[in-house]
Amino acid sequence: MQTANLLPLVLVLAAVAYGLAYMRSRAVAAPLGGIRNLKALPFYYAARAALWCAIPALIVLAAWAGFEGKVIQGIVIATLPQDTWPESPGQASLILSQISNVAAGKLNPEFVPEHIAGAASVLEAMESQSENFKAALVLLVALAGAGFAWTRVAPHINARLNVETTLRRIFFVCAALAVLTTAGIVFSVILETVRFFGRVPITEFLFSTSWSPQTALRADQVGSDGAFGVIPLFTGTLLISAIALLVAVPVGLLSAIYLSEYASKRMRSTVKPVLEMLAGIPTVVYGFFAALTVAPFIRDLAQTVGLEASSQSALAAGLVMGIMIVPFVSSLSDDVINAVPQTMRDGSLALGATQSETMKKVIFPAALPGIIGGILLAASRAIGETMIVVMAAGLAANLTANPLESVTTVTVQIATLLVGDQEFDSAKTLSAFALGMLLFIVTLLLNVVALKIVRKYREQYD
């Protein structure tokens, strides 16, 4: 039976277990003189039965569904004749996709070697067996859980405590999922990165100034080695992020100052949500805007003043990205400016300073650490932004500081290296994970520093 069908079935079983346990708890209580003689309300006996029915069964189901594919693939490969065993993971995935295509009826069995057709029938048999075993096991576990809960419906057992402890544990697991996600990220990028550094020395990755990850199909092709120097990618990322911050910081900061110090309440309540809309627009929309409107405009503008501009200039991507992160800068600055105590404002104004002098000489210095923290957060956002640069920045890894030229970024390379089909063991694919690791570390550091600064500053005035 399909996982998609088993899931609702388990839930139905849990509901049935709930109903049965509810009735049984009332039946048990009746001769004792009503439910007040039970240790817990009937609801808790019923909920416990439902939990014990559903949770173990769902765990088994998830584990089976998670590892089913890999295990079956391994077994199918093992049934192949010894001399046709794949030599590399790439070859293995090729053979496996052939086998599964034959099994799915997309490929005529007559057109493939005999051992593949044989393996396809093995695969089909294994898959149907696995489905049956899975269904049987899941149902058995569900029934056993419900049955156990059934026997534990007794007046002296406090089901409420059981239910509450179980729920508490579930809540804890949900909270710990964040840790698991981080661990998953670190684990997935580190494994592949280590494999990458097995092929390309880490010193070349960090210090070489040329990037062209194309590894050749034939060994004698020109430029077959590929170059994996991250410096041009990183300067490209920094160039675009710097342009973005040059736009976002003044615009965001000044609008935050105006809105918090000068604007009327009505203006504030209309302008602020509109500004925040800028943060809600999907990045692919900004990318579209940058690639099809801003970039041609900048190219034409540059031509009229006699400059050479690429049609995928860093400037276009940077400007649009700057607009995108304006709301980050403005709302974070708004928070810190508002956190400065009113007494400081009043004190300065009482001494005869104008509002702008109060702002520049008193509030701004007091809010500066928080503002810097906000800018760092915006910078990490800019560095990790993908779609705008994928669509509006180029692919060529130029080592340049000219904003009118085309540059490429770390995120662009990750996306282009991993889009479409790829083999999992080529240096080209693995390099994307090394880039991902670099990106993760840099943004993490920026965030940690930024949050530290913001938190430390907040404590000062609390």
Add this chain to the structure above:
Amino acid sequence: MTDQSSQAEIVRNSLKRRYRKERRFRMYGILAIFIALASLFILFADIISKGHTGFLKTTITLDVTLDSETMYLDDPTDEDQRSMADFVAPIIASLQEHFPEVESAAEKRELGRLIGTYGASKIRDLLKDNPDMLNTTQTMEFLAHDRVSTYVKHADNPRYSIKLSEQQQGWVDQLLEKGVIDTSFNDVLFSRGDSREPANAGILGAIVGSLLTMLVTLAISFPVGIAAAVYLEEFAPQNRITDFIEVNINNLAAVPSIIFGLLGLAVFISLFGMPRSVPVVGGLVLALMTLPTIIISSRAAIKSVPPSIREAAEGVGASKMQVVLHHVIPLAMPGMLTGSIIGMAQALGETAPLLLIGMVAFIVDVPGGFFDSATVLPVQIYLWASSSEQGFVELASAGIMVLLTFMISMNALAIWLRKRLERRW
């Protein structure tokens, strides 16, 4: 005394300058707000001006004589004959009726290119389903070729007509006058999946794909997010594990989205062997990505429930879990819902991680389930925007308008919920 009056004098003299500075500072602020709002306005105006034509389709209505001789087809039920027959010929013949002066084979071919490439298959399918229509005359509506469509939609802009020869332009102008070529609301856009030809491409596949992906995301991130928030706010002991979890959640909220794509690729696809391009994997990845947002906003909602409610419930003998389940969660629910809707809107617009898990494939069919290959709205927009054909660029902007409509309505719903259900304590 003289000293003081001279100081007052200095201050008075500098006042003008200081007030000027004050006004300038204010102007800067207004300018900054103006720049931000103007960019938003230009962005919307640009997309609407580029994309409004995407909601129109250009059709050519012809009386087609399904003559068995011109098609070399005697028996439409015979598959072999169907595969050999010439279904373009009747279209050209009926176009020729409008232009009797067209004689040469080359000109006829040019004439035939006014119709999109799917015109012939439309006749084939018609005959396949109704074999008795052979040798009759039928009035049929064909989608015009992308170049014709672009020319018609941008009649006032010569930049868009270059792909059509002058002769073809003349033909199109005449047909427009006769009312044979017409534009109407583009129902194809909302009833089909992707296609190689802009006139035939629709976003229904992407909308359904987005919907399926969002369902998976919602089913995972909403309950898990709320449970995590409840644990951290109500149950977590003050210890290192709790601190560690909190630091992790805050950092995850700021991890670039493309990194989640790497996670999905390495863990779900290559470790667990899940299929590529399917809504389940996309939904899982987006769920992990939106979890921190939901947790953070749910915690804020739980924090805003006043302690007096908890104390009152505990005072009448409720257990900690009962306090949480019966009072705190229901009271915090509006805030949690708002946060979740905003998180879902974010996930709906997310593209980068989905590129990595293979949701960029060219998929014609509308997905029918969670394990079917699918694409989502933003990825479809990305694919169309990368195409060089004007027709696809129009579709991309039209798609953006649809996506923005979804997102704005989700955000409006969140705001409405907050206004409606929010309780001030």
